[in-house]
Ligand SMILES: Nc1ncnc2c1ncn2[C@@H]1O[C@H](COP(=O)(O)OP(=O)(O)O)[C@@H](O)[C@H]1O
């Protein structure tokens with residue numbers, strides 16, 4: 001809160017100033033750009049606080065296909081803008097999972113955002129859910145993007161590892177933490193220039 005409150009205060013100040021009529025164009029632009037900067041910092045601070053102190057999971061029986069659909073819905077506009085087709089290969093008759101739906105949605109959105117960012121020229125995002133190992137469930141998030149160099153594969157789950165100019169490097173580390181808390185695992189297969197596939201393995205209830 002020592003960081004969050006003053007930040008929120010600054011954001012409100014810029015909003016108030018922006019409401020002024022007949023603001024010179026130059027000043028308007030400076031305010032808008034300050035506001036964008038503040039929003040970026042807010043996102044990073046949120047991510048870092050989350051990483052340091054994750055919210056306790058609230059486990060409930062959930063239908064994983066439903067969580068995938070919700071996550072895809074959140075990203076519809078981004079997918080369209082990025083010229084990315086999305087395919088959901090929905091596993092039938094999957095057992096309910098004991099998960100925190102919000103946290104797993106956060107994980108799926110992180111993986112899908114990475115996939116979108118890896119497909120700057122468009123491509124296909126494929127999500128597949130399937131039964132495995134008796135009554136466990138697998139969820140694969142696959143893209144046709146730039147892929148991950150072999151030398152990076154070991155580091156991508158490390159906090160703050162990023163290859164993006166505006167990345168925080170926290171998405172995968174937070175996701176891994178959440179999944180471990182669910183007794184789930186995640187693995188990655190990738191080929192440079194072809195794409196990547198992240199697969200989550202949920203244990204049976
Ligand atoms: N689908 C993907 N395709 C290519 N590279 C990826 C993909 N997902 C993750 N990465 C690599 O892993 C790094 C870490 O990802 P992440 O923890 O989400 O942080 P960020 O997205 O902020 O960089 C990325 O910077 C990128 O190099």
Ligand SMILES: [Mg+2]
Pocket residue numbers: 110113114171172
């Ligand atoms: Mg990311």
